[in-house]
Amino acid sequence: MHGRVEGARDRCAVPGCRAPGEFKAPLQPANFDGPGSWRFLCLEHVREHNSKYNFFEGMSPDEITEAQSPIAGWDRATRAFAHAGSDPAPSWSDFADPLEAISGRFRRKHNEDTTRFSRHEQRALSILGLGEDADLKAVRSSYSKLVRRFHPDRNGGDRSHEGRLGEVIEAYQTLRKSAAFT
Incomplete structure (x- = not known):
């Protein structure tokens, strides 16, 4: 009892x-x-x-x-709730998959202040001819294409593109280790 x-x-x-x-x-x-x-x-x-x-x-x-009264005690001022470190939730109607909507709440918004790449990595992306929306597969594909174009064995022994080839290789080495792709 x-x-x-x-x-x-x-x-x-x-x-x-x-x-x-x-x-x-x-x-x-x-x-x-x-x-x-x-x-x-x-x-x-x-x-x-x-x-x-x-x-x-x-x-x-x-x-x-x-x-x-059913609202007795609720007339006092209260603080607004925080967003717990994330932006407000997106509209559910914007998504077909509910799990996508949930993860969409915690995705970073890309604006001029926020980027997932450092300046050095951004330079490497531009050398490979890619934007900030690139994934690792696109990086590998661009790297492969540029190596074939600039390698002396592929262009009749012309060594005038060796400097550009070195930049492409260095850019790929930088991006493959990038935290943005882990």
Whole structure:
């Protein structure tokens, strides 16, 4: 039963009552703040004790009506909730797949201040002729195409493109280790 103290060994605190005191009751009905002083009563006497308690005692009719309002206590100003480190959620109607919508909330928005590549990596992308939306597959494909174009074995032994070939190889080595692709 609700409110029963398990393992209570004392008898009811009401003089002359022989029933076990299994329910905790404050000594004074209005004494509910802090630890207070308690006594143990049997079920019959705790019901009698509770029937004497009147929460609205001493209140005016207007105060009682206000206390009984379903929005009582909600009229105080509160802080706005934070977004927990992410942007507000996107509209569900923008996505066909619910999992895509959930992950869309935590994706970074790409603007002029935020990029997933460092300046050095951005330079490497431009050497390979790629933009910031490139993935590792596009990097490999562009690298392969440019190596075939600039390698002396592929262009009749012409060594005039060796400098450009070195830049392409260095750019690929930079991008394959990039944290943006992990």
